[in-house]
Amino acid sequence: MDFGSHLIQQLINGISLGSVYALIALGYTMVYGIIKLINFAHGDIYMVGAYVGFFAITVAHMGIFPALIVSMVVTGLLGMVVERLAYKPLRHAPRISVLITAIGVSFFLEYGSMYFVSPTPRTFPRVFETEGLTIAGFTVNGQQLLIFAITLVLMVLLTYIVQYTKIGKAMRAVSFDTETAQLMGIDANRVISVTFGIGSALAAAGGVLVGVYYNSIDPLMGIMPGLKAFVAAVLGGIGIIPGAMAGGLILGIIEALVSGFISSTFRDAAAFAILILVLLFKPSGLFGKNTQEKV
Amino acid sequence: MNIQRKNDLMYLVLGLVIFGIVYGLMEGGMIGSFWKLNIIIICINIIMSASLNLINGYTGQFSLGHAGFMAVGCYVSVILTTNFHMPLIVGMLAGGAAAALLGCLIGLPTLRLNGDYLAIATLGLGEIIRIVIMNINYVGGAAGFTGIPHLTTFPWVFFTMLVTLFFIKNFVNSTHGRACIAIRENEIAAGAMGINTTKYKVMAFTIGAAFAGIAGALFAHCFYIINPSSFTFMASFNYLIMVVLGGLGSLTGSVAGAFVVTALSAALASWPEFRMIIYALALILLMFYRPQGLFGYVELTAFKPFRFLDRTKGGRE
Numbered sequence: 116m117d118f119g120s121h122l123i124q125q126l127i128n129g130i131s132l133g134s135v136y137a138l139i140a141l142g143y144t145m146v147y148g149i150i151k152l153i154n155f156a157h158g159d160i161y162m163v164g165a166y167v168g169f170f171a172i173t174v175a176h177m178g179i180f181p182a183l184i185v186s187m188v189v190t191g192l193l194g195m196v197v198e199r200l201a202y203k204p205l206r207h208a209p210r211i212s213v214l215i216t217a218i219g220v221s222f223f224l225e226y227g228s229m230y231f232v233s234p235t236p237r238t239f240p241r242v243f244e245t246e247g248l249t250i251a252g253f254t255v256n257g258q259q260l261l262i263f264a265i266t267l268v269l270m271v272l273l274t275y276i277v278q279y280t281k282i283g284k285a286m287r288a289v290s291f292d293t294e295t296a297q298l299m300g301i302d303a304n305r306v307i308s309v310t311f312g313i314g315s316a317l318a319a320a321g322g323v324l325v326g327v328y329y330n331s332i333d334p335l336m337g338i339m340p341g342l343k344a345f346v347a348a349v350l351g352g353i354g355i356i357p358g359a360m361a362g363g364l365i366l367g368i369i370e371a372l373v374s375g376f377i378s379s380t381f382r383d384a385a386a387f388a389i390l391i392l393v394l395l396f397k398p399s400g401l402f403g404k405n406t407q408e409k410v
Numbered sequence: 411m412n413i414q415r416k417n418d419l420m421y422l423v424l425g426l427v428i429f430g431i432v433y434g435l436m437e438g439g440m441i442g443s444f445w446k447l448n449i450i451i452i453c454i455n456i457i458m459s460a461s462l463n464l465i466n467g468y469t470g471q472f473s474l475g476h477a478g479f480m481a482v483g484c485y486v487s488v489i490l491t492t493n494f495h496m497p498l499i500v501g502m503l504a505g506g507a508a509a510a511l512l513g514c515l516i517g518l519p520t521l522r523l524n525g526d527y528l529a530i531a532t533l534g535l536g537e538i539i540r541i542v543i544m545n546i547n548y549v550g551g552a553a554g555f556t557g558i559p560h561l562t563t564f565p566w567v568f569f570t571m572l573v574t575l576f577f578i579k580n581f582v583n584s585t586h587g588r589a590c591i592a593i594r595e596n597e598i599a600a601g602a603m604g605i606n607t608t609k610y611k612v613m614a615f616t617i618g619a620a621f622a623g624i625a626g627a628l629f630a631h632c633f634y635i636i637n638p639s640s641f642t643f644m645a646s647f648n649y650l651i652m653v654v655l656g657g658l659g660s661l662t663g664s665v666a667g668a669f670v671v672t673a674l675s676a677a678l679a680s681w682p683e684f685r686m687i688i689y690a691l692a693l694i695l696l697m698f699y700r701p702q703g704l705f706g707y708v709e710l711t712a713f714k715p716f717r718f719l720d721r722t723k724g725g726r727e
Contacts, residue, residue: 153526204698210525211472212701215654218647219693226686345530380552384541387534394531395519 123253125375126368131259131328133367134266138321139344140351140359141273142194142314148290148354149310151210155217156197157318158341159224164190164319165239165332166232172240179242179327183265186323187316194315195308203304221341229334236333239326258328269320270360273313277356282309290354339383343370346390352400361401414583418576425572429565436564446564448676450632453567454625455668457574459652460661461621464578466650467658468587469614470594471521472529474646475536476622479509481641482539483623484630485549488558491631498561502570502627509623510616512539517615521608524597533643544638554637555630562631570628574621579661581617590614594659651693657703662710667703 139161146154167189171182201220205213249255255263277283288296289306297303325340326332347366351358366386373385393400432449435441441449458476465473486508487501520531544552581587589610592600601607630636652671656663671689678685696703 151526153530201694208697208701211658212697214472214526214529215650216694216697218650219690219697222647222686222690223694226683226690230683230687342530342533346534349527349530378545380545381541384538387538390534391520391531391538394523394527398523398527 120253121375122372125371127253127255127259128375129368129371130364131262131367132371133347133364134262135321135325135328135363136340136344136347136367137360137363138266138269138317138324139340140347140363141270141356142318143345144348144351144353144356144359145286145310145314147348149286149293149307150202150206152202152213152217153345154314155214155341156220156224157314158337158339158344159221159228160190160194160197160315160337161318161322161325161340161344162332162334162337163193163224163228163322164315165322165326165336166228166334167319168323168326169237169239169332172242179261179323182242183320183323186319190319190322191312191316194311194318197315198308198311203307225334225337232334234334236331239330239332241330242327262324262328265320265324269317273317273356276313282306286310343383343386346386349390349400350393352403355400355402358400358402365401418580421576421579422572425568429568432568433564445676447632448672450562450564450567450628451676452669452672453564453571454629454632455649455652455672456571456665457621457625457628458649459656459664459668460574460578461618461625462649463653463656463658463661463664464581464590464614464621465618466653467660467664468582468594469590469611470597471611471615472525473532473615473618474529474643474650475516475532475534475539476618476649477641477643477645478536478539479513479619479622480626480629480645481543481638482512483509483626484636484641485543485555485626486623487627488555488630488636489549491561492555492558498566498627498631501631502624505627506620506624509626510620513619513622514612514616517612517619518608521611521615533646536641536643536646540638540641543641552638554635556635558630558634558636560631560634562628567628570624574624575661575665578617578621582661586610586613591659651689654693654703655696657705657707659707660703660705660709662708663703663705666705670704 139157142157142160143154146152146157164186168182168186171177171185172179175182175185177185197220201216202213205216275283277286285296285301285306286309288299288301289303293303296306321340322332322337325336343366344363347362348359349362350366351360351362366389369385369389370382373379374382397403432441436446436449458480462473462476465471465476483502483505485505487498487505490496490504491498491501516532516535520528520535523531543549549555582591589600589605590613592603592605593607593610597607629640648671652667653664654667655671656665656667674688675685678688
């Protein structure tokens with residue numbers, strides 16, 4: 116394979132990986148936009164989503180689409196429960212306390228699920244067997260098509276919810292200024308809860324798609340994608356929804372190029388290097404505006 | 411001899427008494443080899459948590475990459491002791507110096523960030539350090555470095571720990587330490603009062619990294635093999651838990667936190683699946699009911715039976 120076609124193949128791989136990062140990054144960015152919390156447990160919510168999808172397919176014998184919906188609903192509820200139990204009591208606590216609680220929740224989800232579903236990786240059933248497309252000599256396999264399609268649908272849906280519904284308007288208002296939004300009669304707690312629900316449901320979709328794509332899931336699978344999705348969110352400008360989508364795709368493509376052309380062992384380092392460069396040179400992210408620090 | 415030095419002397423005596431008791435028990439065969447190793451690990455973890463406390467607790471800069479500096483100290487020292495047959499002390503000093511240099515280089519740009527961003531950036535840097543080590547074939551890559559001489563003994567670890575605690579205690583009580591605490595309380599106000607905030611943040615970060623490097627050197631020589639996977643960000647989280655459990659800004663707390671966490675995980679070694687669940691729940695409940703940690707900002711000398719150790723004050727701070 117010559118350089119050009121290798122490049123395009125890596126780009127296709129990068130976009131499918133990046134779509135999953137984007138789905139997870141959306142949850143990070145929405146939660147951060149509203150309560151300024153880096154939800155370290157978000158990567159583990161994605162892992163739970165993958166397991167719910169796995170059990171929906173293997174135990175309840177569902178097809179891929181019902182399993183995806185079940186996983187999104189169950190995981191969305193889990194996200195809301197986590198918020199209610201772990202983060203809501205700390206709404207007015209120092210940021211560091213909430214951050215540490217998030218680390219605690221992350222450990223709890225990882226090792227709790229390790230206890231319930233055993234630490235050995237599971238083989239995700241091959242539920243989506245379609246022929247890939249071959250366009251001008253480049254193959255896009257069935258799983259990649261599925262990832263593109265579902266990510267696109269979910270992003271359109273999310274944009275609709277955030278831009279055109281009442282709850283979306285409330286979310287934007289709370290993220291802009293929580294106190295003023297409350298004065299206007301918006302129930303901030305409900306909005307935060309819904310935000311966690313939507314973010315977790317998107318992460319769950321990412322989890323199921325990764326299960327379909329890589330055929331293997333394990334209880335610690337959420338750690339790295341969780342961190343990278345955070346990098347994606349920062350890259351796009353944290354708190355900005357289109358930023359998370361773009362950041363996820365860019366990160367996915369860069370990772371694919373690094374593992375395709377340099378070495379796959381430096382893949383993770385590349386993501387963190389991007390993070391540090393972004394933080395140093397444009398901390399507000401690609402889509403962000405610079406804000407002045409006020410005393 | 412001024413009062414401060416008299417205090418140090420009292421602590422030194424207390425340290426020697428503890429050393430005498432534990433060493434006596436070890437030599438007398440009252441402590442099995444499993445707990446012998448764990449006591450050494452406890453001392454190393456105390457160095458780690460005390461040095462992390464200097465960054466996170468006293469200076470208020472949330473670092474999540476402490477294991478990365480430990481890894482640097484670890485690898486630099488094993489190269490010197492194993493490949494060049496240097497004594498342990500050279501390895502420790504070189505490891506500490508290398509980690510300090512790296513801490514300074516990393517600290518200068520990243521400490522401009524604050525809060526969550528700094529946490530994520532340091533986490534990323536810690537991971538980059540680990541991934542780079544994993545890709546260096548000279549030190550064994552992902553398989554690990556083998557054939558390390560078993561040089562770490564209890565007296566070495568214990569006295570290094572004492573030196574660390576003295577250094578950090580006296581640093582915090584010095585002008586520089588006060589500047590660091592001022593930065594923690596309010597960085598903008600500290601800057602307005604004429605404190606060079608960047609200088610002191612980098613200073614605290616460098617000192618913290620240096621001791622992490624020394625701890626890494628000691629850690630490496632406890633085992634015959636070391637592996638980059640011992641220095642993931644999970645390890646950094648573990649040290650963070652020790653510091654937070656003990657109390658951000660309390661040296662006594664760091665000692666207690668390192669002791670409790672290490673002893674607990676050793677005691678729960680037979681039930682590894684529960685260990686982390688208990689950890690997680692403990693962390694969440696701690697943040698709910700005692701977010702300042704076991705000791706908060708308070709040191710041992712605030713408690714009545716130990717007040718004699720501190721002659722500088724009449725009683726409680």
